[in-house]
Amino acid sequence: DAGVIQSPRHEVTEMGQEVTLRCKPISGHNSLFWYRQTMMRGLELLIYFNNNVPIDDSGMPEDRFSAKMPNASFSTLKIQPSEPRDSAVYFCACRLAGDDEQFFGPGTRLTVL
Amino acid sequence: GENVEQHPSTLSVQEGDSAVIKCTYSDSASNYFPWYKQELGKGPQLIIDIRSNVGEKKDQRIAVTLNKTAKHFSLHITETQPEDSAVYFCAGGDDDKIIFGKGTRLHILP
Numbered sequence: 330d331a332g333v334i335q336s337p338r339h340e341v342t343e344m345g346q347e348v349t350l351r352c353k354p355i356s357g358h359n360s361l362f363w364y365r366q367t368m369m370r371g372l373e374l375l376i377y378f379n380n381n382v383p384i385d386d387s388g389m390p391e392d393r394f395s396a397k398m399p400n401a402s403f404s405t406l407k408i409q410p411s412e413p414r415d416s417a418v419y420f421c422a423c424r425l426a427g428d429d430e431q432f433f434g435p436g437t438r439l440t441v442l
Numbered sequence: 443g444e445n446v447e448q449h450p451s452t453l454s455v456q457e458g459d460s461a462v463i464k465c466t467y468s469d470s471a472s473n474y475f476p477w478y479k480q481e482l483g484k485g486p487q488l489i490i491d492i493r494s495n496v497g498e499k500k501d502q503r504i505a506v507t508l509n510k511t512a513k514h515f516s517l518h519i520t521e522t523q524p525e526d527s528a529v530y531f532c533a534g535g536d537d538d539k540i541i542f543g544k545g546t547r548l549h550i551l552p
Contacts, residue, residue: 333485362539371544372486372531385539387443420485429474431540433485 333434335421341440347409350437352421360424363396363406367417411441444469446534448543456551461522463546465532466514472534475515480529522550
């Protein structure tokens with residue numbers, strides 16, 4: 330298995346533009362997590378899904394952020410409109426039902442100018 | 443909700459010496475405490491974890507201790523090696539989600 334796949338790996342955009350981050354979890358893993366990592370705030374949980382259903386989105390900072398999981402093999406995190414303070418590394422992670430370990434992707438480094 | 447505090451934020455130890463990282467948590471209902479290691483340019487990776495019904499767990503050079511009464515847990519790395527240089531995160535939570543500490547950057551000095 331290739332592990333968790335995230336795209337793009339790097340994204341540079343201008344303030345006000347829409348940004349879409351993509352994640353393909355490990356096949357068979359039914360929980361999916363989106364995290365944001367910054368120097369100031371560390372690794373923050375934004376939202377997680379079980380069996381494609383959003384369970385807890387209390388970490389989503391604002392209405393500008395939205396996440397979807399249309400099927401078991403794909404999820405998106407969208408920021409519209411983007412702002413410079415959204416600059417961070419965004420990680421997707423997944424977990425197999427009944428297990429504890431979360432497997433992280435390589436992350437997407439987002440820079441909003 | 444859960445809040446996890448981690449100290450120190452940066453730690454430098456001589457190669458071969460031991461390193462200790464400490465964390466506290468706030469939610470007494472938390473029952474799962476993993477530790478993740480993040481190398482440069484990569485996502486975090488689980489290195490060891492402990493559940494609340496256990497006080498200590500060891501895996502080769504790595505050990506974790508948990509004090510449920512005091513709500514704190516620690517990571518111990520013995521005989522440190524250059525490849526131990528990384529950022530280490532503690533976390534606390536339950537079967538659904540975990541909340542991470544802010545991380546400790548560990549430098550192993552030659």
